Amino acid sequence: MNLSLVDPFVLAQEYPDTLTEKLSSGHATCLSFNHKGDYLASGRVDGTVVIFDIETNGVARKLQGHTRQIQSISWSRDGRYLLTSSQDWKCILWDLQDGSRIRTVRFEAPVYIAQLHPFNHLLFVASLFEDQPVLVDVSSPKPIKRILPSAPLRPTEDIDPATAAKQAAQDAKHSTCVTIFTAFGNHIIAGTSKGWINIIETQTCTTIHSMRLCNGVVILLHLASNGRDLLVNSSDRVIRTVLMPDLSQLGIDLEPASIKLHVEHKFQDVVNRLSWNHVTFSSTGEFVTATTFMNPDIYVWERSHGSLVKILEGPKEELGVVEWHPSRPMVVACGLESGCIYTWSIVSPQKWSALAPDFGEVEENVEYMEAEDEFDVHPAEQVHQRRLDLEDEEPDVVTMDSVKGEDVDGVEPFDVPVLLDVEDSDSGEDVVAVGPGTMRKRTPGARETEEKDKVTNGRKRRR
Amino acid sequence: MSRSNSQIRRREPRDQSPADSSSDELAAGSDHDEAERRRASWTLQKGFTPQRPQKSGRSYSDSESSDELAVDAGEYWRSSRKRNDHRSPSPITRTSSQDGSQRGLNTPQDDDISGPDTQAHDADEWTGRASTPVPPPPPSKPDHLNYKEKFVLRGHLRGVSQVQFSPDCTMIASAGADAAVKIWDTASGRLIHTFEGHLAGVSTLAWAPDGEWIATGSDDKTIRLWNVNTLKAHTKIFDGHHNYIYQIAFAPKGNILVSGSYDEAVFMWDVRRAQVMRSLPAHSDPVAGIDVVHDGTLIASCALDGLIRIWDTHSGQCLRTLVMEDNPPATCVKFSPNGKYVLAWTLDGCVRMWNYVESRVLKTFQGHVNNKYSLSGAFGLYGPSDTKFNVPLCFAVSGSEDGAILFWDIVSKKVLQRLDAHQYAVLSVHTGNLKGKRMVVSCGLDKTIRVFEETGENDAEGDGDSTPVPEARAQNDTPIHDAEGDNAMTDADADVSAVPSTTETPAETPVEEDVTMT
Numbered sequence: 012m013n014l015s016l017v018d019p020f021v022l023a024q025e026y027p028d029t030l031t032e033k034l035s036s037g038h039a040t041c042l043s044f045n046h047k048g049d050y051l052a053s054g055r056v057d058g059t060v061v062i063f064d065i066e067t068n069g070v071a072r073k074l075q076g077h078t079r080q081i082q083s084i085s086w087s088r089d090g091r092y093l094l095t096s097s098q099d100w101k102c103i104l105w106d107l108q109d110g111s112r113i114r115t116v117r118f119e120a121p122v123y124i125a126q127l128h129p130f131n132h133l134l135f136v137a138s139l140f141e142d143q144p145v146l147v148d149v150s151s152p153k154p155i156k157r158i159l160p161s162a163p164l165r166p167t168e169d170i171d172p173a174t175a176a177k178q179a180a181q182d183a184k185h186s187t188c189v190t191i192f193t194a195f196g197n198h199i200i201a202g203t204s205k206g207w208i209n210i211i212e213t214q215t216c217t218t219i220h221s222m223r224l225c226n227g228v229v230i231l232l233h234l235a236s237n238g239r240d241l242l243v244n245s246s247d248r249v250i251r252t253v254l255m256p257d258l259s260q261l262g263i264d265l266e267p268a269s270i271k272l273h274v275e276h277k278f279q280d281v282v283n284r285l286s287w288n289h290v291t292f293s294s295t296g297e298f299v300t301a302t303t304f305m306n307p308d309i310y311v312w313e314r315s316h317g318s319l320v321k322i323l324e325g326p327k328e329e330l331g332v333v334e335w336h337p338s339r340p341m342v343v344a345c346g347l348e349s350g351c352i353y354t355w356s357i358v359s360p361q362k363w364s365a366l367a368p369d370f371g372e373v374e375e376n377v378e379y380m381e382a383e384d385e386f387d388v389h390p391a392e393q394v395h396q397r398r399l400d401l402e403d404e405e406p407d408v409v410t411m412d413s414v415k416g417e418d419v420d421g422v423e424p425f426d427v428p429v430l431l432d433v434e435d436s437d438s439g440e441d442v443v444a445v446g447p448g449t450m451r452k453r454t455p456g457a458r459e460t461e462e463k464d465k466v467t468n469g470r471k472r473r474r
Numbered sequence: 475m476s477r478s479n480s481q482i483r484r485r486e487p488r489d490q491s492p493a494d495s496s497s498d499e500l501a502a503g504s505d506h507d508e509a510e511r512r513r514a515s516w517t518l519q520k521g522f523t524p525q526r527p528q529k530s531g532r533s534y535s536d537s538e539s540s541d542e543l544a545v546d547a548g549e550y551w552r553s554s555r556k557r558n559d560h561r562s563p564s565p566i567t568r569t570s571s572q573d574g575s576q577r578g579l580n581t582p583q584d585d586d587i588s589g590p591d592t593q594a595h596d597a598d599e600w601t602g603r604a605s606t607p608v609p610p611p612p613p614s615k616p617d618h619l620n621y622k623e624k625f626v627l628r629g630h631l632r633g634v635s636q637v638q639f640s641p642d643c644t645m646i647a648s649a650g651a652d653a654a655v656k657i658w659d660t661a662s663g664r665l666i667h668t669f670e671g672h673l674a675g676v677s678t679l680a681w682a683p684d685g686e687w688i689a690t691g692s693d694d695k696t697i698r699l700w701n702v703n704t705l706k707a708h709t710k711i712f713d714g715h716h717n718y719i720y721q722i723a724f725a726p727k728g729n730i731l732v733s734g735s736y737d738e739a740v741f742m743w744d745v746r747r748a749q750v751m752r753s754l755p756a757h758s759d760p761v762a763g764i765d766v767v768h769d770g771t772l773i774a775s776c777a778l779d780g781l782i783r784i785w786d787t788h789s790g791q792c793l794r795t796l797v798m799e800d801n802p803p804a805t806c807v808k809f810s811p812n813g814k815y816v817l818a819w820t821l822d823g824c825v826r827m828w829n830y831v832e833s834r835v836l837k838t839f840q841g842h843v844n845n846k847y848s849l850s851g852a853f854g855l856y857g858p859s860d861t862k863f864n865v866p867l868c869f870a871v872s873g874s875e876d877g878a879i880l881f882w883d884i885v886s887k888k889v890l891q892r893l894d895a896h897q898y899a900v901l902s903v904h905t906g907n908l909k910g911k912r913m914v915v916s917c918g919l920d921k922t923i924r925v926f927e928e929t930g931e932n933d934a935e936g937d938g939d940s941t942p943v944p945e946a947r948a949q950n951d952t953p954i955h956d957a958e959g960d961n962a963m964t965d966a967d968a969d970v971s972a973v974p975s976t977t978e979t980p981a982e983t984p985v986e987e988d989v990t991m992t
């Protein structure tokens with residue numbers, strides 16, 4: 012509702028410029044916004060998942076269930092369910108209505124990244140540490156795991172047996188590091204340790220296309236909201252944007268054989284040869300953002316020309332995961348050392364004319380022309396009556412305008428219930444009281460203040 | 475009742491159908507020029523009023539359907555010629571009552587009546603329209619409301635400052651100067667619980683959107699939360715204002731509470747932490763009114779300095795300031811259901827609806843008395859929900875310091891109903907919808923809370939037109955509901971066989987339950 016009143020120049024600004032907020036609740040290692048952008052989930056090193064309310068910057072809910080560092084967080088489309096994966100070899104599907112665990116899925120290895128199907132919150136893919144990636148169906152309490160292939164799809168015809176054997180040996184060394192769903196969830200994009208990208212059909216779990224993208228390990232895949240742009244971070248210190256074919260046309264206009272992935276841009280730091288900790292697209296996919304290794308800066312590139320437009324600065328520590336708000340020009344990143352979550356956004360100055368309706372803001376001096384009837388005196392009654400007579404519109408006070416961008420899929424957005432005792436919902440795992448008033452520090456830095464808060468709260472409650 | 479009120483009330487009927495206005499005129503007061511105009515209207519109306527019952531059915535007259543072929547050819551020709559003559563830009567001009575009268579007697583006056591388009595009428599509502607009946611649009615727009623008192627809830631020891639329906643409307647929460655917060659069952663009028671804990675009178679309350687919590691703001695400078703399910707107080711007290719809390723409102727998600735105080739500040743509270751999230755440097759006088767728009771992006775505040783400010787929730791910046799030139803203290807502000815307009819109560823006895831984007835007053839609602847207390851009201855819907863109108867039928871409702879509750883049509887600004895409900899000033903009115911029944915609840919200085927329910931058309935025929943005795947004030951023990959003569963006909967063409975409204979049915983004393991609880 013505020014769009015009609017907000018300064019259009021502020022709205023036109025596409026990327027953030029100022030460090031505005033510092034959220035802290037434990038040592039966060041991964042971040043994820045829900046689709047609507049009003050909640051930010053963060054996973055901590057101690058296995059707790061903390062949901063922040065972006066509107067209040069407060070903690071909306073804490074989820075306890077993992078015992079090791081959280082690796083990834085994935086929201087369902089409606090924002091009600093949350094899938095977390097952790098180094099404790101588990102994935103948990105949470106229901107944010109009451110914070111309960113719907114499913115807990117155990118694996119044979121630590122989970123690297125898990126992602127929910129875009130439309131079905133009971134289906135997810137997980138890539139495991141030194142193990143085969145799996146597609147997991149949790150619609151029944153007993154999860155059904157299907158192993159996804161890691162080996163690239165080779166052309167089958169006219170290869171001599173020697174080469175084939177060599178390739179087979181090479182393929183056996185492939186392991187998948189990251190798997191994500193395509194926009195409609197019909198396919199899975201997988202990145203392997205040898206720098207290959209595989210496109211796997213979800214239905215059949217067979218690879219339909221493979222392409223060698225780089226020499227290094229594919230560390231991260233990220234699909235833009237339009238579903239056609241793929242962002243690839245790999246260990247060869249180059250960020251690539253890849254144009255994807257429209258896979259929904261597969262079988263209609265597009266044959267699996269004719270799939271072609273086209274590398275659009277390669278972003279790298281030519282001088283310092285920095286490697287990139289984490290990369291992300293902006294909400295529209297127009298910008299690419301990356302945090303750098305051993306460096307507290309966030310690089311923002313613009314995609315149409317491939318040029319660096321902004322370096323976001325502020326914190327003094329190296330940053331890990333970076334995420335872009337799904338609709339606003341707002342970037343969040345978590346510090347590797349302190350685990351604090353930093354947010355950058357746009358700060359617009361207060362317009363003085365908004366405070367005093369009789370005043371206007373002008374760029375330069377304007378000579379004031381007095382209107383002919385400006386100081387005419389009319390009887391108050393008459394003025395009032397005339398004003399009443401002019402009120403002849405037919406306003407519609409009920410019908411809502413449909414807001415662009417909101418519930419485009421007809422999904423009812425879910426609001427996390429407001430818990431008035433979030434701190435109490437902590438089972439106390441992160442507060443370890445050594446003696447009266449003294450806390451054992453598990454993590455340095457910002458955590459301390461939070462714990463102090465808790466002590467005072469606890470005292471108040473006891474009183 | 476004050477003079478001005480009765481005048482406005484009396485002016486209303488003339489805007490309605492000829493039949494029912496005449497009934498009112500008979501019993502109306504003695505103001506001289508009023509009488510003059512009335513006489514003029516009389517002479518006009520006399521001619522065709524009696525024709526009304528004889529008019530042939532409305533099925534063809536207000537629809538241009540093939541039914542028309544079935545009627546007498548002469549009549550059809552006459553009416554269709556008229557249709558062509560007028561070339562009215564909107565299809566709304568023709569109505570059954572009009573057609574009926576025209577068919578009976580095709581006088582030049584009739585041409586004058588049906589000539590101008592309905593929209594044009596609005597402009598000269600106060601002058602030219604006085605003698606001409608207004609043709610209601612084809613899906614006939616009810617010209618009055620018929621809320622009837624259902625319960626009187628007693629229990630507060632002092633004046634009741636605010637009442638509000640719970641989000642699902644099953645409960646009513648009330649806050650009073652006796653520092654008590656009470657919740658009542660809407661369906662039975664039973665007292666469910668009394669929350670005690672505030673150290674001074676409670677001025678304001680707000681239901682959390684999930685219906686589990688009530689927030690109350692008090693003269694003890696604190697805001698407290700009460701759980702309706704467990705009937706316990708929240709352990710955290712929202713402490714931070716330096717003076718009385720004047721009004722509070724929840725953001726639609728329930729995560730933010732906004733409060734206005736006598737300390738001239740607007741605070742945004744993080745409800746979860748019970749801490750001030752942001753303080754808006756708002757006003758230079760006590761902040762009397764607070765509201766949050768349905769999507770939570772805007773906050774409206776108003777203060778006794780006469781300014782109404784619109785704030786951006788996210789940035790905390792003021793986006794607009796609305797003010798009338800002589801700065802009447804603004805005491806309450808409410809966003810419209812779609813959030814495009816704000817309704818503001820000012821102590822010059824007006825409720826104004828602003829288009830806040832253009833900083834322009836769209837409508838001024840008058841007729842109530844308001845120069846001392848902070849009254850608050852609400853928007854509400856009326857009319858059949860299935861019928862399609864140009865704009866949905868919506869009313870604004872407010873209390874009055876003379877004990878009445880007034881319902882105004884948003885578009886025409888006409889008083890749709892006047893309930894003489896309370897003995898003293900009506901401080902707060904709220905609308906709700908319980909299982910399809912439209913409800914209104916009000917409270918006032920007479921320590922009572924009254925619940926009203928919209929009654930159907932049939933009931934309305936019966937008790938709609940009592941003798942208009944505006945001065946007959948409803949004493950709070952035996953509420954007289956309907957001291958109002960305006961609503962003689964429920965609906966201009968809802969029922970063709972309706973008795974002409976000139977016949978008076980005696981006012982029924984409605985069956986009411988008077989629930990007293992301590």
